[in-house]
Amino acid sequence: MSRSRRWRRWLGAALAVGFLAGCATQQQPDPLEKLNRKVYGFNETVDKYVIVPPARVYRDVVPSTVRLGVDNFFNNLKDAWSAVNLLLQGRPADSASDTMRFAVNTVLGIGGFVDWGSELGLEPHYEDFGQTLGVWGFEPGAYIVWPILGPSTVRDSIGLPIDIKASPDQLASPLAASATLTVVRVINTRAGLLRATNLLDDIALDKYTFVRDAFLQRRRNLVYDGDPPEDDYDERPDLPLPAPGAASLRSGTASEAPVR
Numbered sequence: 001m002s003r004s005r006r007w008r009r010w011l012g013a014a015l016a017v018g019f020l021a022g023c024a025t026q027q028q029p030d031p032l033e034k035l036n037r038k039v040y041g042f043n044e045t046v047d048k049y050v051i052v053p054p055a056r057v058y059r060d061v062v063p064s065t066v067r068l069g070v071d072n073f074f075n076n077l078k079d080a081w082s083a084v085n086l087l088l089q090g091r092p093a094d095s096a097s098d099t100m101r102f103a104v105n106t107v108l109g110i111g112g113f114v115d116w117g118s119e120l121g122l123e124p125h126y127e128d129f130g131q132t133l134g135v136w137g138f139e140p141g142a143y144i145v146w147p148i149l150g151p152s153t154v155r156d157s158i159g160l161p162i163d164i165k166a167s168p169d170q171l172a173s174p175l176a177a178s179a180t181l182t183v184v185r186v187i188n189t190r191a192g193l194l195r196a197t198n199l200l201d202d203i204a205l206d207k208y209t210f211v212r213d214a215f216l217q218r219r220r221n222l223v224y225d226g227d228p229p230e231d232d233y234d235e236r237p238d239l240p241l242p243a244p245g246a247a248s249l250r251s252g253t254a255s256e257a258p259v260r
Helices: 003-023 033-061 064-088 092-107 129-135 154-165 175-191 194-203 207-223
Strands: 143-146 150-153
Touching: 033 143, 033 175, 033 194, 033 207, 064 092, 064 129, 064 175, 129 154, 129 207, 143 154, 143 207, 150 154, 150 207, 194 207
Parallel strands: none
Antiparallel strands: 143 150
């Protein structure tokens, strides 16, 4: 690809992002709802027929202690990326804590499969680049549902390629190893969320709206570390966190996974 063509693509993407950011408001964060619902339906179908069946087998066959160890392994690698984001957010003490947590779990926890960091009082932060952009003052912009990747916003979509690039399965080499880690992470995450999905099916009259509102509220709370400023948005009732999208290729795990 020529340099001029690459620049044209980047310019087109930037203009599209700017347009979407300008269309969204706190009162109407979902100007693309009609399209988003179609993508959500596609993701639901992929989840039901491609991801859930092997996730159920995995849950029934693999012992819970092993599944927990897999969670810990991926979360340990997330701690390293979280430390980078905390430093970018101007939080050196928290960055040092996540760095220490990563070091302890890597050395004493056999590569991260055992979470000694939490036992020592080093609690995880799980910061991503989308949160960092929020701390820097970027507004979330329009709500977007991406195929397979699930729910996002304009701001999180900007950070998404960087977060994916920094995920452990994408850093692995060769390609076969990377693909294997991705499959293991997705199936392990989905297996841990089967009950949550069943609960969501039972209580939500409109799953799309429930997932969207819960996702936006949760991301906002993460950017403000659980203490968002009081405004009209906060008048909305608190919503429980819905089940994550099982087919997500992000770096989330069962303890803190992205939602559909």
